[in-house]
Each structure stands twice: as C-alpha cells, then as structure tokens.
Amino acid sequence: MENLVLYFLTAIVYFCLWCMWNNQKRVKYSHLRALKMATWVAILCLPININGNIFTVFGNAVSEKSIYSVCSLHQKANEDAMSVVGLGGYQSAGRDAATGFGITGYQSAGRDAATALGITVYQSAGRDAVTVLGITGYQRAKKDILVVTGISLYESAENDIDHLLGLVAYQKAGKRAALAVGLILCQKAGDKAIVGMGLIGIQKSGRLAEMDAGLVAFQQATMETKVYLGMAIYQEVMGCKTQTFGVWSKLTAE
Secondary structure, X not given: OHHHHHHHHHHHHHHHHHHHHHHHHOOOOOHHHHHHHHHHHHHHOOOEEEOOEEEEOOOOEEEOOOEEEEEEEEEEEOOOEEEEEEEEEEEEEXXXXXXXXXXXXEEEEOOOEEEEEEEEXXXXXXXXXXXXXXXXXXXXXXXXXXXXXXXXXXXXXXXXXXXXXXXEEEEEEOOEEEEEEEEEEEEEEOOEEEEEEEEEEEEEEOOEEEEEEEEEEEEEEOOEEEEEEXXXXXXXXXXXXXXXXXXXXXXXXX
C-alpha cells in the first residue's frame, strides 16, 4: 500500500513539473502530448518488484529486500538502497546505502554508507561511512570514516577517521583521527591525532598529537606531542610539560 501511494504521488509531482516547464517555455498544449508525457512518467516512476527487490528509474519506494534506482527522492530498504543520482531526499538501508552523485538529505545504513560525488546533509553508518568527493554536514560511523576530498562540518567515528584532502570543522575519533592535507578547526582522538600538512586550531589526543608541516594553535596529548616542519603556538603534555611557539618540537611524558 505504501508503494502504491508513493507511486501516485511521484507520478503526479513529475507530471505537474512537466506542465510547469511547458508553461515556462510557452509550448503549445495538446491532449496527445500530455497523454504521451503522462504515459512516460507512469512507466519511469513504476517500482518493479522482483522477488522482493525494487527496481525503478525515477520512482520512490519501500522494500523488504533491496532498492535500485537511477534517481530517487525516497528509498527505504531492509537490505540495500542504491541510487545513481540523489535529489536531496531520504535513503535508509538495513545493510548498505549508496548514492553515485547528487544531493542526499538523509543517508543511514546498518553497515556501510557511501556517497561518491555530491552533498550529504546527514550520513550515519553502522560500520563505515565514505565520501569520495563532496560536502558533508554530519557524518557518523560505528567503525571508520573515509573522506577522499571534501568539506566536513562534523565527523565522528568509534575507530578511525581518514580525511585525505579538505576542510574539517570538527573531527572526533575513538582511536585515530587523521587529515593528510587541509584545514581543521578541532581534532580529537582517543589514541592518535595526526595532520600531515595544514592549519589546525585545536588538536587533542589521548596518546599522540602530531603535525608534520604547518601551524597549530593548540596541541595537547597525554603522552607525546610532535611538530616537525611547522610551529605549535602552544604545546602541552598533560601534567608534565608545556611549551609555546615550538618549531621542530617534541614533548614527551617522562
């Protein structure tokens, strides 16, 4: 019943959008033309059910198993939810959720959640969360987070976070938090906080805080802080040592 409602709503919306586009372009209206378009919309939005798996081009659906679509606004599946193009909608899966490119408002997966190219407002994964190239508002994973290139406002993982290139507002990892190249405002890690090259506002770690090249305003760790080709305005090994304006500097707990 839910898929039937989604089907009619989707078809009506797309047909109305076509009518609006026609009016904008001042295309001469004809009953035959409208009938042809209504037929195409009905076909392209149809959610075809094959053994519990839903296949559709532009449709929206709920599935007991998996959903595969070219472009959808709403996907909810007990197993996998896959869409080539995202239009800023809702994607939820019991196992894996993936969007090729586009905009995803909400993406949640029991295992892995991935966006290849685009914008994701909210991304949550029971295992790993991956963004190849894009912008992420809120990204959370039970295990690891991987961002190849992108901008992230909030990243949180219980294990490791690897952000290769980009800008990060807040990064928090249960074990290792790492940014290869870029700018990060606040980085926190349970074990290691590492930045290869870039600018850091605050860097805190349960064991090791390290910056290879760049500038860090505040660096703090319980065991060891390191700055190689760069400067730390303030460095601290908690309860042991502090240092200001350290260049090629290393502080260890003794």
